[in-house]
Amino acid sequence: MITPLTADALVLDTPRLRLRPYSPLDIDIACAVLCDPEVTKFVCDTATPEAVAKIMLQITRRGAGGRVGMWCAELRDTGEKVGDGVLTPIPVEGTETDWAKLVPEAYPDDPIEVGYMLKRSAWGQGYATEICARLLRFAFEATTLDQVVACTDPDNAASQRVLLRCGMRDCGTGRAYAEELPWFEITRAEWCAAQASNQ
Numbered sequence: 001m002i003t004p005l006t007a008d009a010l011v012l013d014t015p016r017l018r019l020r021p022y023s024p025l026d027i028d029i030a031c032a033v034l035c036d037p038e039v040t041k042f043v044c045d046t047a048t049p050e051a052v053a054k055i056m057l058q059i060t061r062r063g064a065g066g067r068v069g070m071w072c073a074e075l076r077d078t079g080e081k082v083g084d085g086v087l088t089p090i091p092v093e094g095t096e097t098d099w100a101k102l103v104p105e106a107y108p109d110d111p112i113e114v115g116y117m118l119k120r121s122a123w124g125q126g127y128a129t130e131i132c133a134r135l136l137r138f139a140f141e142a143t144t145l146d147q148v149v150a151c152t153d154p155d156n157a158a159s160q161r162v163l164l165r166c167g168m169r170d171c172g173t174g175r176a177y178a179e180e181l182p183w184f185e186i187t188r189a190e191w192c193a194a195q196a197s198n199q
Contacts, residue, residue, distance in 0.1 A: 004065035042153035063102030083118035
């Protein structure tokens, strides 16, 4: 049995952002990213507000005592919502995250991926790097995960740079979302070694 984390332990701060568990009240930022074709270009099909409303209960699910799921990213000084970050099971032959694999008492069997989406007005300000780095820290400080993975669209060079900046290794390609995609990994040992070298 996995001991649930407290609500406070799931709120993660960065220098400029606060990451807190996604809730149904975050439908505004969900629509801001999922209904904008420029934002979804490299990530998923563009949704309608009606479609987003139908999936809010799914995408707010959490697993492993709260440790796996989606976080809303908001500016610490104003509370403005700028996007999201995830630690979720990565699908291999499926084309979407299987939210049903997020259950309170266990970690998903699939590898856990780190990801993020930002509304357009928040692009180019380094927020993606803050989200990714903070979620990796959480993964290796507050969970038992030994590895976190990520993939990107082949043409999404900006996201690939974010992953490398956060210490993830370029592993060539890997199978995810029913296709071969640029693949990145970081292990607990690698993350710990990087933290030690930065002290």
